[in-house]
Amino acid sequence: MEYYIDSANTIAIEKLVRDFPIAGVTTNPSIINKANTELAPLLKKIRTIIGDDRKIFVQTLADRPEDVLADAEAVKETIGENISIKVPCTASGLHAMSLLKENGYVVTATAVFTPQQALLAATSGADYVAPYVNRLDSITSDGVRVVEETINLFTLTGIKSVVLAASFKNAEQVHRAMLAGCQTATIAPELFPALINHPMTKVALEQFNNDWARVYGEECSSVRELLSGSNR
Template sequence: MLYIIDTANLEAIEKAYNFYPMAGVTTNPTIISKENKNFLVILKGIRKIIGAESMLHVQAVSLTAEKMVQEAEYLNSVIGGNLYVKIPVIPEGIKAIKILKQKGIKTTATAIFTAQQALIAAVAGASFVAPYVNRIDNISGDGVSVVAQIVQLFDQYDIDAKVLAASFKNVQQVHNVALVGGHSVTVNPEILDAMLAHPLTDWSVNQFVNDWESVYGIGKTTIDVK
């Protein structure tokens, strides 16, 4: 499982990379615009924090294949590193993915709501496909089931592309995606923290400390006890 954080907030990214086994960062036009700062300054700041090897997913905003390709080439040149250009699964987007594959620029197919969209994008050359789990649920679908179908199709046809499940409302959705074999998830900072949180974990740790300190002294650690 690859864990990726879905934000453009530099403080949140730095915290995530400090504490968790992060594989990368995803952004989209909405997330970027919320920061209300220069676009390139944000992206270069992210790259500085995560390093050249970590994945950075950045979305093209054009609606024609020609312009999407131009955006992808530009982003690849100015941001660099392990970059994936996010392309929506509209006909122009699929065309762009095919062209970018030939040019050696990696892509993530986004705004996916069906397994067939994901399959077409992967066959066209996308490295990742991003189904929107909670948004599928919101239209009376089953987001986790769509992820499972994509995983099955990729296995069946021996496709190298990976599922990057996105759009989560809670930890249970993330867990269910993991159970059906989703290759990676991108989650916001709140869900990332919540994935480790449990009151009984906190209780257990506090109990261990209390029991230890009752014998060996408050604030003492294994290093201090001779």
């Protein structure tokens, strides 16, 4: 399973990378806009925070395939090799995906809303396809069903592209996407606590602490100290 952070908030990224098993960071023009800063310094700071082993996804706004490729080259020059170039799933986007793939780039098809869009993008060279779960749900469609049908189509056709589920608004959507077979998801920072926190975990921890304190006292919370004392 791969978890990505869908944000350009460097404070949030730094905390999540410290605590969670993060594979990288995804961005788009709207996310960059929220950061309200210059693009190059922002991408460089994200790279510094997450290191070279994690991937950064950057979306191009260019329409012509050759301009998309030029944008990709500029991104690579700015933050290095471990990147994926995001291209909207349109007819010209398919052409751009093919061109990027021919030039050795990792390609992500974004703004995917149907399994057929995903299939066309994957056939055009997209390494990742990103269906928008909540945006589909918000128009009374079923985002998780699109994820599941896309995974099934890829399995039937032997396509190795990865379904990168995106656009989540709650932990239940993330959970259902994973039950549908999705093994890669990009998630907004505010949803990560909802995936890990549970009131019963807190209750169990309080019980552990109380039981420990009854035996060893409230001041002793170190197993290491107790073991080192017994070995003297």
